[in-house]
Amino acid sequence: MGKRKGLQNFLFFFGILPFFFWFFLRTIQAEEKKGDILYYTCTMHPSVKSKTPGKCPICSMDLVPVYASSFETKAEQKIPKETPEASPFFIPPERLQAIGVRTEEVQVRKLKLEIKAPAIVSINESKIYDINVKAGNGYIIKLYANYVGKHFSKGETLATILSQDWVQAQMDYIKAYRAWRRSLLVKKDNPILLDQQFYHIRARLRVWDLNEDQIRELEKYAWSMSVNDVRTAKGIRGTFELRSPIEGHIHEKNVYEGMYFTAGQSLLKIVGLQDVWILAELPEDQARYIAIGLPCQISFPALPEKTFEAKIDFIQPHFAEETRRLQVRVVLPNPHHILHPGMYADFKTTIDFGTRLAVAEDAVIPTGERYVVFLDHGGGHLEPKFVEIGDKIEGYYIVRGGVKEGDRVVSGANFLIDAEARVQGALKIWSSDHYPMKEKKDSGEKQEPQQMPPSHMHGIPHSHMHGMPGM
Template sequence: MKLPMKIMKRYNTKTRPMLVGLMVMAMAIVLTGVMAGGCKRGGPSDAAHSTPGKRKYHCPMHPTYVSDRPGDCPICNMKLVEIKDSGATVPDKHEATGGALHGRIPIALSPEKRQLIGLKTDVVERRNLSRVLRTAARLEHDERRYAKIAPRFAGWVRQLHVNFTGAPVEKDQPLFTVYSPELYSAENEYLIALRSAAQLKDNASESMRDSVMAMLESARLRLALFEVGDNEIRELERRGKASAELLFRSPVSGHLLVKNAVEGKAFMSGETLFEIADLSHLWVRAYVFEFDMPLITIGQDGVVKFPYLNNKSHPAKVTFIYPHIEAQTRRGQIRLELDNPGHELGPEMWADVELELKIGEKLSVPASALIDTGQRYVAFVDGQDGHLEPREVKTGVKTDDYYEVVSGLKEGERVVTRALFLVDSESQLKAAISGMETTGAHKH
């Protein structure tokens, strides 16, 4: 260090070394005091090892910063607040009932503090778990009770006996009459074969008899392929005259859902003119997320509700589980069936479905006993020595009120279920301060 020349000139060569030595010692003392003061302001270890009654202050936003005097936080410039006794202490390492969880440590709360924050606990035990699955569903007609009327020959619609969509029909009720040259030709062939068979003489050869009977059978089969019923064939035999018209009757009772026929319309062979569905029994297609699909079984009871019908409910059963998952929504589909005797319900109506999922007896804890950190679940176990120990818990199935415990907790242990977030905050704060104390002690 170079001293100013004016000062140096005032002293002779004998006293100059003594002056330099004194100044060096003075600066060393000042530096020592500054370093000691810095440790007192920023070292959290002083808060832990200070004498009883000595006040300590910390930053509300950065609780790891601890000082022995009031002032401002050097990180965010907030006012430091006094650290008051919370009634929570950090147990010694040998007192902890298990390994510390990262960011959290066991704490001990006095009985007064427990009562003040309303702390409550519940036991880890085996329970019969179940939950109610609620999902949306859509009504459909029963595909087994659905009929399409499509003539197997070309022709024209001559007359409609049911002429509007939605009309109720009964089985064997007349629907429409068609005209077809193909039908007329087929009926003539049958009448000719029938007459030939009737004219066979007793002395006719066997080959001729077989030929005539084969022609008759072929003509009758052609009429059957045109969906000419036995009653119509008997009527044709009685009448003895072919007709180009054919009356179609309803094969089932139900409602006319699709009507593609108008009087005078030409149609091709196989073209659908009517579609009829029996609505006295309906399917309910419900949508279920894939993680719930393994809990659903065929034969399971359910309830179908209609909020827009005064929340009217109908009992139903699961009759089929569809074997595919929708790629975009990750949902599966299940089918329930319900009776609809008054035809109050219809296809494409929306409904709510409720299923009670039986999970079985599982080791479980109340849902209020777990904190979801986003990466894991944390519970606080109330030890016999009064310490609250944080534990990482691996969970299984979740119900409305409970979580299945896969690992992390044992049967019979008690866990905090009320004031859990206060306990967790205290544990994290103590862990942070303890970590700073360890760091500060290491540096000194």
């Protein structure tokens, strides 16, 4: 029993001692690799720096050393990575033909971008008129504009108004008009003052929204009245007709027959349809090409035989938050009222980019932050080339750099060429810069693949796996 215990102590001592010795040597080597100590600092307060070890004056934690090797590592990390390299590679022409490779020349092309967007017909908001009585309160005796959408010609009667203030306004004007007419026949001491008084009363009468015909009719009646009629207000009516200022239809109705209203209250809204708005909405990527005055074409699914030429009249300053689209406006004349608000329309315009060097869209492969094309040198010799591209227009990218006119690029089966380029390592951007094999190749050492011993797998003896299924 004592011999066995002594044997165990012997094996433990000579088994553990080499391990501690190896750990000690590794620690010394690690300390040597760290380099010289630059200063001591606090992990919680990096602003604290000391030449000697000690305690942090802020939190009383032990200061830790900062080695020179830490700065060297940070400096190495700040070195920018090299520009991804590209090298030619070879694919047999028979294989290129089998996978359906197509090529195309980089050419200077005349590029035009056609922008299309859905649109809708809307009323011209600048042609909406509010109908009200500005000078006094009253009642609606008769309402002719008795439903929304009813059409009225200019000067047609909308309603008959009864107002007590209207009676007094007529009498003031009749007296002023008769005095002014008599002054033209008899020389007065101060005719200018009389004229001013008359025009002042005439301006007050216009507040009742009377047209010239109504004012002339009142003046004709005023001159035919006798002095007694003027004194008794004989023939003066307490009602007047409220007439439409434009040709249009009733857009909004806020009044009913017999209703009482106050001065300035909105009774009706009438809108003219002599011209209409076409409202189109463009996505963000197309809105940047649009400008006021840009020519455009408007067509209608309901009127396939008609296409209207117009210009952009207005661009909304903000995108719609719900749709992320920008609204543009076009004004179209509508003399025969064939365009009705709510109709669908199609907006189209063309942006001319002139002649630009361009490459086919199918020839460009994105690799993240950069773009690649494959140059075809003939005979199966291909070369990846990084290019700088601009806007995409009708299937072509504007070329800003990387290729020149006349270069032939692969424009079909590009992803198969991409896979072949990866296999042959033609593009360094697709190979890791941190592979251990690359470092050993640079040092001249040969990398042998590691193989597991035939008797073990993942640390489990092979003899213990005979009972497992499939073994």
